[in-house]
Amino acid sequence: MSGTTRIWSPVDYSKDGKQVDCLRLPISTDTSAYGWIPIPIIVLKNGDGPTAVLIAGTHGDEYEGQVALMRLSRQLQLHDLRGRVIMLPSLNFPAVRAGRRVSPIDEGNLNRVYPGHAHGTATEMIAHYVTEVLLPMADLVVDLHSGGRSLDYVPCALVRGGKTLSENRKLHDLLDVFGVPFAEFTDGTGGGGNTTLPAAAAQLGVPVITAELGGAATLRRAGSDLAEQGVLRLLKHLGMLPSCEVPAPGPVRLMNGDNMDLFLYADSDGIFEPMVDIGDEVDEGQLAGLLHSIEAPHSPPTEIVFVRRGMVAFKRHLALTVRGDCLCGLLEDVEPSPDIRR
Structure with missing residues (x-):
């Protein structure tokens, strides 16, 4: 990973208010020599406070999280917020548009190329932007997934273990607040190891809640509801939505899946x-x-x-x-x- 990101946007992350725009992912093709691909982004900022980065569409055929963030982008009101929320409902937009796990541009799996490269493939450029621009601003990242077309998942959440006792306690609290039925501390075994978003965030000490909310390339309302309510609980827990009314979380069963x-x-x-x-x-x-x-x-x-x-x-x-x-x-x-x- 090196160099300054090639992705640009008119969004000003330091500006108060609500901004709805897109990141510009540069692309050069036979029919568009100097083109770009839009990655939709919604930013709400109201004064000082924590920053939450909310992501879905890392894999294009996983829909519960995408719809949950679409709902939240319409639901959240600026006057209720303390701090900053950055939402990317379709982070790997080429894969989302194609309905595929991997990008049709470079066959890249976005959650297998972190920390990315500024001058790499399209997918590597997205990972690099997240690592270099978004993660340094974040106090919390929520990354919403499901099983895509090949897998069906029970609703669960996972976190990568922290470096300190205090980080692990904080992660445990966040899992309880998010409130899906099953939760796991993981080292990445069986998944992407050190090539994932949580692995990149761990290097900066940024907590990431990753959720699996369904699968089979369909949309399960129960999964999108869990995502929406879990995110609202987390924002309230951080003091960002102090007056938010949201159902209390159910019990969370702590489990392991690293063997x-x-x-x-x-x-x-x-x-x-x-x-x-x-x-x-x-x-x-x-x-x-x-x-x-x-x-x-x-x-x-x-x-x-x-x-x-x-x-x-x-x-x-x-x-x-x-x-x-x-x-x-x-x-x-x-x-x-x-x-x-x-």
Whole structure:
């Protein structure tokens, strides 16, 4: 990561008021030599106070968070706010417009290229802008996801563990306030490791709440409602919306998903027939699903079994499967460390 961002915008982050515009992502093509792609942005600022950066559309086929931020962009009133809210409902706009997980411009997965590059691909430029411009302003980032077209997720939230006792306590409090049913402290195992937004934010000590709110490339109202209410609770918790009325959060079950034994993968091609649903409690040795060979339809299907006990956090939504596809993932209960208890 080096150099000044190439993305520009008329938005003035230091200015009080409500600004609705876009970031300009430069692009040069056969039909537009000096063009740019819009990334919609809404900024509300009312005096001094914390800054919350709210993001959705990191992956274009994940819709609950996008709609939740669209609603919030219309709902939030400047006179109720103390501080600054920056909303990007479709951060990877090329992927959102295409309805794809990755960008159709460069096949980039935005949550696998952080901290990005100022003079890199389109996706790397977006990651660099977030890292260099938005994160240094932020007191909190909320990054809203779901499973996209390939996965279906139980509503849950995850945070990357902090560097200090005080950071971990703060993260634990934020998870409780956000209020989705299941929460996880993670080191990135099974995901993007050090190439994600939370990893970049951790280098600056900025807390990030990442939420998974549904999946299957559809829109579940329950997931978008959870996102909307959770964000409002967080803003109120930070003192940014002191008069906001929002339902109290439900209980949050702290879990772990960092062991690779909690993930099941296909070892051959076929059609996956799941035998469990998200949210199910399963035991070691229990049947997770059957993998039917399309090349040898007369052969018995391969049985996929869990090697640990836990709760089904996500499962593959697409039936057609190739070797290496992730079929299922578990979360397991953990006792919160005394270091992160309030």
